[in-house]
Amino acid sequence: MNRLVTILLALVLAFLAWKFIDWAFVRAVWQPDAAACRAASGACWGFIVEKHRLIAFGTYPYEEHWRPALSSVLLVALWLLSAWRRFWKPRLIAVWATGLTVLGVLMWGGVLGLPYVENERWGGLILTLLLTTFGLAFAFPLSILLALGRRSELPLLRALCVAYIELIRGVPLISVLFMASVMLPLFLPAGVSVDKLLRAQVALILFAAAYLAEVVRGGLQAIPKHQYEAADALGLGYFQKTLLVVLPQALRIAVPPLVNTCIGFFKDTSLVLIIGLFDLLSTIKVSLNDPAWTGFGVEAYLFAAVVYFVFCFAMSRYSRSLEANSGSG
Amino acid sequence: MLVGLANTFKVAILGIAAATLIGAGIGLLSLSPNALSRNLAATYVEFIRNVPLLVQLFFWYALITEGLPPPREALSPLPGVFLTNRGLFFPSFSGVPELHGFNFTGGAALSPEFAALLIGLSLYTAAFIAEIVRAGVMAVRRDQWHAAQALGLERRHVLRYVVAPQALRVIVPPLTSQYLNLTKNSSLAVAIGYPDLVSIANTTINQTGQAIEGIAIIMAVYLAISLAISALMNWANARLR
Numbered sequence: 001m002n003r004l005v006t007i008l009l010a011l012v013l014a015f016l017a018w019k020f021i022d023w024a025f026v027r028a029v030w031q032p033d034a035a036a037c038r039a040a041s042g043a044c045w046g047f048i049v050e051k052h053r054l055i056a057f058g059t060y061p062y063e064e065h066w067r068p069a070l071s072s073v074l075l076v077a078l079w080l081l082s083a084w085r086r087f088w089k090p091r092l093i094a095v096w097a098t099g100l101t102v103l104g105v106l107m108w109g110g111v112l113g114l115p116y117v118e119n120e121r122w123g124g125l126i127l128t129l130l131l132t133t134f135g136l137a138f139a140f141p142l143s144i145l146l147a148l149g150r151r152s153e154l155p156l157l158r159a160l161c162v163a164y165i166e167l168i169r170g171v172p173l174i175s176v177l178f179m180a181s182v183m184l185p186l187f188l189p190a191g192v193s194v195d196k197l198l199r200a201q202v203a204l205i206l207f208a209a210a211y212l213a214e215v216v217r218g219g220l221q222a223i224p225k226h227q228y229e230a231a232d233a234l235g236l237g238y239f240q241k242t243l244l245v246v247l248p249q250a251l252r253i254a255v256p257p258l259v260n261t262c263i264g265f266f267k268d269t270s271l272v273l274i275i276g277l278f279d280l281l282s283t284i285k286v287s288l289n290d291p292a293w294t295g296f297g298v299e300a301y302l303f304a305a306v307v308y309f310v311f312c313f314a315m316s317r318y319s320r321s322l323e324a325n326s327g328s329g
Numbered sequence: 330m331l332v333g334l335a336n337t338f339k340v341a342i343l344g345i346a347a348a349t350l351i352g353a354g355i356g357l358l359s360l361s362p363n364a365l366s367r368n369l370a371a372t373y374v375e376f377i378r379n380v381p382l383l384v385q386l387f388f389w390y391a392l393i394t395e396g397l398p399p400p401r402e403a404l405s406p407l408p409g410v411f412l413t414n415r416g417l418f419f420p421s422f423s424g425v426p427e428l429h430g431f432n433f434t435g436g437a438a439l440s441p442e443f444a445a446l447l448i449g450l451s452l453y454t455a456a457f458i459a460e461i462v463r464a465g466v467m468a469v470r471r472d473q474w475h476a477a478q479a480l481g482l483e484r485r486h487v488l489r490y491v492v493a494p495q496a497l498r499v500i501v502p503p504l505t506s507q508y509l510n511l512t513k514n515s516s517l518a519v520a521i522g523y524p525d526l527v528s529i530a531n532t533t534i535n536q537t538g539q540a541i542e543g544i545a546i547i548m549a550v551y552l553a554i555s556l557a558i559s560a561l562m563n564w565a566n567a568r569l570r
Contacts, residue, residue, distance in 0.1 A: 006365045013369070167548075170509075170555040172516035174527055175547045182540040267381035274520050281384060297391025305380040305388065312379035 034292045047296040048303050051287040055303075058123015058278040064115065067106045068126040074103055075129045083318055085325075119197050123278030125307075127197075131269040131279065135204040136262060142205065143212030148242065150217055161213075168210035173271050177203045181275040200272045208265050215261050219254030220246065259319035263312050270308075280307065333529030334550060340446055340525065341512045341554075347451035348511060349504075352458025357488075359463050370459065377456035383517055385453055390445035390521045393417075400433055416440045442523035446515065454511045458504065465500035466492055498566075505562035509555050516551070526550060 027042025032050035048055070057065045078099045081087055087095075107126070110116035122130075149161035168176065180203035184194065223246060231241040251258075273282040284304050288297055359370035377385070394414050398404060403411040403418075411418040411426055417439040418426035426433040439447070469492050477491040518525035527547055534543040 002363055005363050009363075009365050009369065013365075167552070170552045171548045172513040172527070172551055174516045174519065175544060175551065178527075178531065178547070179544050182534060183544055186540060263379070270381040270383045271517070273383065274517075281381070281387070285387070295395050297395050298388065301384055301388035301391055304384045308381055308384060309376065309379045313375070316375075316379060 037296065043299050044296045045299060047287075047293055047299055050293065051290075054124075054287045055280070055283045056124045058127065058283045059121045060123060061115070061117060061121070064109075064117065067109070067114070067117075068122070068124065071103050071106045072126045072129060074099060074106075075126070075133060079133075119195065122197070124283045125280050127272075127278060128266075128269050128280040131201060131204060131272065132262075132266045134201055135208050135265060135269070138205045139208035139212055139265075142209040143216055144247070146209060146213035147216035147220060150213065151220060165210045165213050168207055169214070173203075173207050173268055174274055176207045177271060177275050179203065180206075196275070196277060200275060200277055204265075204269065204272075207268075208261075211261055211264070212258065215254050215257045216250065218257065219250035219252075222253045223249050256319050256323040259315060259322065263315045263319070266311060266315070267308065280304065330526070330529055330533065330546065333524055333526040336518075336524055337512075337515055337526040337550075337554075340443065340450065340515050340518065340523070343447055344450040344454065344511050344515065345508050347447065348454035348458055348507075351451060351455035353462055355455060355459035356462025356466070359459060360466055374456045374459055377453055382449065382453050382514055383520060386445060386449040386517055386521055389449045390441065393441045393445055403433070414441065417444050440523075442518070442521050445521055446518050446523050450511055450514060453514070454507055457507050457510075461500055461503045461507065462496075464503075465496040468499045469495045501562060501566045505559060505566075508558050508562070512554055512558065513551060516547075 022042070024043045027040060029037045029040045029042065029044050029046050030049065032046040034046075034050075037044035037046050053062070053065060057068050060068050078096060081095065082092060105111060105114070107122060108117060108119070146161050146165060149157050150165065152158050152161075177200060180199045181196065184199050184202070188194065227245060227249065228241070231245040236245065269279060270281040272279050273285065278286065281304055284300050288294060288300055355370045355373060358366045359374070361367060397412050397414045400411070400413045400415050403413040405411050410420070411433055413433070415433075418433045419437045419439075420426065426438070473491055473495065474487060477487040482491070515525060516527040519528040519531060522528070530543045530547050534540050537543075
C-alpha cells in the first residue's frame, strides 16, 4: 500500500514537474523581446530582464540607481550582522545608527555632490526593506510598552492598552492604512502636510506594535513568578525590576515568535501598494501596465513570489535555528 | 455598502469552508506514514507561508485572466463546467451554462475576481490550518495511539474515535484566529477589484468625501465580525471540553 502510494504520487509529481520545466525553461524566452514572447508558448522571462531596473528601483532617477542598490545591500548586510548572536552587544546599536545615517545620505542625497531625491520617488526593493526596518524599529519599543501596560496594575492604563491591542488586531491592515492615508491629513492643521511614505510608515508601526505586543506578553507570562518575587525581595523598584530582571528574560523567550511576527510584517508591507506607494510588488504591477508588455502577469508575479520567498524563507530558517539553540542561549 | 458586506460574507464563508477542508487534508497528509506525501505537505506549507498573500492573489488573478482561454475556446474539464478568462461556469439548479454571443449564460458563475480571491484565500489559509492540525494531532500523546492500536482499531478508526476528539481541543483556539485572519484578509479584494466591503466603502469615500464615516464603518463591521466569530468558536470550544 505504502509503496503503491509512493509510486502513484511520484508519477503525478514527475508529470507536473515536467510540464512546469517545459513551460518555465525549455520553451521560455529569455531575451527582452515582446514579439518573440508573444510567439512563444513558454514563459516570458524577457519581461523581467527588460523591466528589472523599474522593478528594483521604481521611479528613482535612472542615473542614480546605484544609490538604492548600494542602500539595499547595506541594509541587508546590517540585518545579517544583527542575526549573528556574537554581535548582540550594545555596540550593535551604534553600528545601526551609522548604517542608517549613511543610508539616509545615499537615498536623499543633497550633500557630498549627490543630487537630492525626494522620497516620493523612492521605490522597489529598497522601499520594502525600509518600511520593514523602520516599522520594526519603532514598533518594537512601542510593543514592549503596550505589553507592560496590559499587565500593569493600574486599571485605566491596562484598559487602554487592551482596547488598543484588540482594536488593531480586530481590523484588517488595509483599514489602518486607509485611515492613515485618508483621515490623518484631516486631523492636522491646515498647511501642515505629512508625506505619503511617512503616513504609511506610521500606520504600519501602529499595526505591527499591537501584534508584537501580544508576543512580548507571551514572553512576560512565561517567566516564573518567583523571579518577580525575588526582584521584589531585593528591594528593586518597578523600573529596575522590569528593566534588569523581567524584560531580559521575557525577550529571550520571545525571540523565535518575534522573528515569525517579523516575517508576517515583511509580507504585510506589500499592502502599501493599495494606498499608492511603490514597493517591490507595486513596481512589478506598474511594469505590467506597459502596453507592449501586458499579459505577462503570471511570470511577473512568480518572480515576485520568488523574491519574497527568498527573504521569508531565510528568516524562517533563522527562527528555527534560534528555537533549536534557545536552551543553550 | 450592504452589497459589499454581502460579498465579504460570501467569500469569507466559502473561504473558511474550503480552507478548512484543504488544510485538514494537508495536515493529515503531513502525518501520513508515507515519506513522499509528508514531504509534499511540508513543501506546500513552506512555499505558501513565505509568499505574501497579495502576491498570490495577483498570481491567481493573472493566471485566470491570462492563462485561461476566451469563452469561445473554453476549457471544459467536465461536461457543463467551463473555465474561461471571463470566469468559471458551473451547472446549477437554474440550468446549464451555454455560450450566447460573447459569454456563457445560465448556471452558476464565478467572476475571475471572486474565483482568484477564493482560491488565493483558501490555499493561503489552508497552509496555516494544516500546521495547526499537525500540531494538534502531534499533541495527542503517543501512548493514546499505542493503546488504541492495542485494542485492535484500524488506523482510520484510531484517528476518528481516539485522536480526533483529543486533538480538536488543541486545534480549535488557533483555528479561530485563522478564521479571523481569513475574514480580515478578504479585505485584500480591493486590490484585484472584487467589490467587497472595503472596496465599496473606498468608492463611497471617493465620491462623497466622508472619509471618517467610511473608515469607521469598515472598522466597526470587521470588529463586529471578529467578535462574532470569536464568540461562536468559544461556544464550540466550550462544547468540546
